[in-house]
Amino acid sequence: MKHLAQFLVAVITLIHVFWASAAYAGDVYFDSKWTLWQNADILIWTTEKDSPIDPKEFCLSLRRNNTGIGEPKCRLFGEWERDTVATRYASWLSNNIEPGLEAHYLKARHPSMMAKFQALEDKIVLYITDKGSDLKIAIFDENASEPRAVGSVSKNADKIALGDEIASTLFDRHTTRRLSKEERLKKESEPDDLYKETPTFRSWGGISAGFAQAQIPLTPDNWYSSHTRSRVGNYRITKDSVSLWNFIDDSTPLFTVYVGGIWFGFIGGEIFYRYSSHDVKIDERDSVYEELDHWNFSQHEIGLNVLLSRSFEPFKWLDLHLFTFLGFQYSFYSEDIELKDSKKAPSKEYETRIRFEDAYKGALFGFGTQCVFLHHYGISVRTGLSSRGKDIYTEPSPDAAAEPTTIGASTIDWFISFGLEYHWTPFK
Amino acid sequence: MVLATALLLTSCASSYHWSKSHPAYARAPYGELSITGLQTALVLTRTKWFANRLDFGDSTQIKATEFCAKAIEREFRSAYSNLSVLPDSLLAEFPEESQKLDERIFMKGKLPEQGVSIKDAAGNIPPQILLIHEVIIGTDLKRENFFDYALIHNESEERRDVKNISAIISYTLWDNVKQRPLFSAVDEIQHPVLKLSLTDLEQLMRQTVQQIRKNLYQGAGK
Numbered sequence: 001m002k003h004l005a006q007f008l009v010a011v012i013t014l015i016h017v018f019w020a021s022a023a024y025a026g027d028v029y030f031d032s033k034w035t036l037w038q039n040a041d042i043l044i045w046t047t048e049k050d051s052p053i054d055p056k057e058f059c060l061s062l063r064r065n066n067t068g069i070g071e072p073k074c075r076l077f078g079e080w081e082r083d084t085v086a087t088r089y090a091s092w093l094s095n096n097i098e099p100g101l102e103a104h105y106l107k108a109r110h111p112s113m114m115a116k117f118q119a120l121e122d123k124i125v126l127y128i129t130d131k132g133s134d135l136k137i138a139i140f141d142e143n144a145s146e147p148r149a150v151g152s153v154s155k156n157a158d159k160i161a162l163g164d165e166i167a168s169t170l171f172d173r174h175t176t177r178r179l180s181k182e183e184r185l186k187k188e189s190e191p192d193d194l195y196k197e198t199p200t201f202r203s204w205g206g207i208s209a210g211f212a213q214a215q216i217p218l219t220p221d222n223w224y225s226s227h228t229r230s231r232v233g234n235y236r237i238t239k240d241s242v243s244l245w246n247f248i249d250d251s252t253p254l255f256t257v258y259v260g261g262i263w264f265g266f267i268g269g270e271i272f273y274r275y276s277s278h279d280v281k282i283d284e285r286d287s288v289y290e291e292l293d294h295w296n297f298s299q300h301e302i303g304l305n306v307l308l309s310r311s312f313e314p315f316k317w318l319d320l321h322l323f324t325f326l327g328f329q330y331s332f333y334s335e336d337i338e339l340k341d342s343k344k345a346p347s348k349e350y351e352t353r354i355r356f357e358d359a360y361k362g363a364l365f366g367f368g369t370q371c372v373f374l375h376h377y378g379i380s381v382r383t384g385l386s387s388r389g390k391d392i393y394t395e396p397s398p399d400a401a402a403e404p405t406t407i408g409a410s411t412i413d414w415f416i417s418f419g420l421e422y423h424w425t426p427f428k
Numbered sequence: 429m430v431l432a433t434a435l436l437l438t439s440c441a442s443s444y445h446w447s448k449s450h451p452a453y454a455r456a457p458y459g460e461l462s463i464t465g466l467q468t469a470l471v472l473t474r475t476k477w478f479a480n481r482l483d484f485g486d487s488t489q490i491k492a493t494e495f496c497a498k499a500i501e502r503e504f505r506s507a508y509s510n511l512s513v514l515p516d517s518l519l520a521e522f523p524e525e526s527q528k529l530d531e532r533i534f535m536k537g538k539l540p541e542q543g544v545s546i547k548d549a550a551g552n553i554p555p556q557i558l559l560i561h562e563v564i565i566g567t568d569l570k571r572e573n574f575f576d577y578a579l580i581h582n583e584s585e586e587r588r589d590v591k592n593i594s595a596i597i598s599y600t601l602w603d604n605v606k607q608r609p610l611f612s613a614v615d616e617i618q619h620p621v622l623k624l625s626l627t628d629l630e631q632l633m634r635q636t637v638q639q640i641r642k643n644l645y646q647g648a649g650k
Contacts, residue, residue: 088543095606101451105608109525109542 026137026153026169029099034141034148036171037122037178039070043077045140046128047090051076052135053128053166054159061163068175077125080116089113094129097136097150106138107146114145122178126166130155135162139170198311199425203261204370204378210417212276213251214243216385217414231283235353244333244388244408247354248278248297254415262309262321270305270325291343291350296336301388303329303364317374324367331360331388356407362388370421378421387412444572445530447613449647450603456644457556457601462548463504464514465560465599466497473566477590481624495626496565499633507641512554518546519559527600527612532576535598535614537561542607556610557602558640565632569594571616592618593628595636601644611647615639 042062044055055074062072080086089108096106108114120142127138127147134154138147151169156162179187215224227245230238238246254276262268280295305327312320333356339346366384390406470493472478479488505511519538526534537559540546545553564574567590573579574596594617601611617639619632 088541090543092542092607096608098452105450109539111523113542 026151026165027099028149028151028169029097029101030103031149031151031170032103034124034139034143036066036069036124036173036175038068038175039178040072040175041123042072042074043080043123043125044074044128045077045080045086045090045125047087047094048128048130051128052130052155052159053163057160058163058167061160061167062171065164065167066171066173066175069171070175080125083116085110085112086116090127090129093127093138093147094131094136097129097138097152099152103144103146103148103150106150117145118142126170128166137166137170198265201261201263201427202265202423202425203259204421204423205259206257206378206380206419206421208256208258208380208382208417208419210254210256210415211251212254212386212413212415214245214413215250231281232354233283233286234288235349241405241407242410244278244356244411245413247407248280250278250413252276252278254417256417256419258419260305260307262307265311265321266309268307268309268323270307270327272301272303272305272329274301274303274329275299288347288349291339291347293338293340294336295338297333297356298336300332300334301329301386303327305364319370319372319375321370321372322367323370324365325382325384326363326365328361328363329386329388331362332358354407357390360388360390360408360411362386362411366415370423372421372423375425376423378419378423380419380421381416382419383414383416385412385414444533444576446533446571446615447611447643447647448527448529449650450608450610452603452606452608453601453610453647454649456641456648457508457558459508460510460554461504461508461556461558462512462514462554462604463501463558463560464518465516466501466513467516469516469560470496470563470565472496473564473569477567478624482626482629492565492629496563496629496633499630500563500637503634503637507637512548514546514548514554514557527609529575529612529614532578533572533614534577535561535575535612537598537600539600539609540602540604540607545604545607546602554604557604559600559602561598561600562596563636564596565629566594568592568618569596569616571596571614575614590621592620593624593632594618595632597636597640599640611644613640613643613647615643 040062042058044051044053044058046052055076059072059074062069062074080090089110093106108117117140120140122142125140127140129136131152132155134152136150136152138151139149141148149170153162153165153169156165214228215221224245226239227243228250230240230246232238232247240246254274256272256274258270258272260268260270276299278297278299280297282289282292282295305325307323307325309321309323312322314320335356337353339350364384364386366382368380368382368384370378370380372378388411389409472489472492475489475492478492482488482492484491501511501513519540522538522540524536524538526536528534538561539559546557547553573582575598596614596616598614599612600609602608603610615636617632617636619628619635621628
């Protein structure tokens with residue numbers, strides 16, 4: 001029970017501390033991203049006869065509250081206090097600052113007032129007006145003819161305490177180093193970081209490793225199961241032979257070497273060579289295979305892609321190219337088959353085993369992205385579908401039935417690959 | 429496809445915002461109101477068409493707009509027991525400014541300076557002033573042709589068969605104490621006519637004032 005009481009006292013104290021600090025920090029109506037300079041020049045612009053804060057003491061308050069502020073200079077802004085247009089706007093502002101009103105409702109409309117704001121150059125104007133129960137404060141700088149931040153602080157006859165409160169309400173933020181006159185001039189003539197000319201031609205070379213399989217992700221198994229579950233019996237027998245995946249394993253690693261180039265960051269081309277190795281899916285129950293040591297096919301593909309690309313530059317050191325590609329390819333299969341050493345002569349079935357076509361032609365399409373770091377070093381991801389086949393529609397002939405059917409006339413797979421690339425611009 | 433395009437077009441047309449309220453506009457004026465702009469804001473288009481049908485003699489433009497201004501004033505007087513009409517010269521020295529009502533809708537008009545309250549002839553400060561910027565009177569007018577900056581340069585077709593006489597009015601309810609626009613709007617009023625008479629013109633002006641009052645009520649407290 002005693003502990004509970006202690007705990008409650010602690011909680012109440014904490015709440016008091018929070019409440020007190022919240023009240024102390026004043027009330028901010030809105031605060032846009034204005035820049036607080038190191039060694040800031042602060043001009044105190046007030047509608048009151050006697051300034052509610054003392055410029056020198058306010059500078060000390062700033063240094064107490066914000067260690068990064070350096071050596072600020074503060075003074076009363078007499079020029080504006082004597083100016084008719086500025087005085088009218090100041091009294092208007094005093095009437096119009098209300099909680100909930102956004103900055104654009106407080107915009108100065110008079111052209112010569114706008115000109116005054118533009119002429120401020122790095123100086124920060126602190127506007128203070130007495131509203132009886134509290135003081136409304138606003139910050140102006142050269143970038144807008146409306147207040148960048150508005151808030152209120154409670155009234156306090158103690159000028160030092162009031163200065164502290166204002167400093168902690170609106171000046172509690174990171175400071176930025178001010179540029180010298182020369183630096184300013186130089187910066188104005190510097191090209192924009194985000195402005196970059198697209199090179200006329202950009203080229204790249206790369207290697208990639210990936211994976212291919214017959215099943216396209218997010219599509220049902222049963223679209224492919226007749227092909228992927230098929231087994232080769234007796235060196236040549238399958239249910240059907242329309243897809244090569246009836247004979248050989250479809251899901252394998254895939255390796256690619258490629259070079260490409262793009263004009264104006266928009267349209268380009270790419271030549272590639274792809275390699276993968278596929279085991280034949282022999283029916284293990286078949287005793288005829290007892291003689292076999294291994295049997296697989298290497299798939300070699302060469303082709304050409306056309307790319308359409310769109311480039312982004314999120315950071316200075318990163319170029320992002322999104323692209324889509326469409327291309328064609330020729331596929332060749334080289335057989336690698338060997339009998340066990342103990343076997344002297346192959347069986348008759350071995351001699352009459354399945355033979356693939358010399359070459360298949362196909363198409364591929366997909367999309368991907370290249371992330372190029374420091375204009376040269378790229379990593380890329382691409383995914384798509386590729387096909388390989390043979391024209392099925394040949395001219396009908398009288399002995400069509402006697403002709404052998406084309407094996408693998410429609411073989412499609414999905415692939416994804418990750419590549420390392422080097423990019424260069426041979427001419428700008 | 430045609431239907432879809434038509435839908436798209438109509439949906440675009442109806443997406444305009446024709447009025448804008450200040451967050452501090454809580455209550456529409458009641459009983460007391462000052463208006464200004466009636467001397468110079470009115471413009472009659474297709475003067476010849478009106479001249480052929482109304483018996484104003486040589487100076488249809490001047491006399492018809494005077495007639496309309498009086499009709500507007502009469503209607504306002506019947507609505508606000510304490511109405512004062514301020515001379516246009518009070519605003520003459522101020523620059524013309526534009527107020528944005530919507531992405532493409534900008535309305536031009538003179539507004540008093542910040543920090544300066546308008547005083548009437550007796551030296552009083554009226555709390556709220558209805559600033560009438562522009563009243564365009566014509567036949568079958570559409571307000572988007574006048575206020576949508578993308579359409580402003582389109583030449584409007586001159587229709588031979590007139591279905592309506594119309595008025596387009598742009599105005600601002602001005603808070604004279606705090607010098608801020610409380611409610612700004614552009615209204616379009618159509619009045620069907622078969623054979624034009626002065627009664628039709630007066631009727632159009634009455635409808636215009638009624639529309640303004642309706643909008644002033646609807647815009648409050650938004």
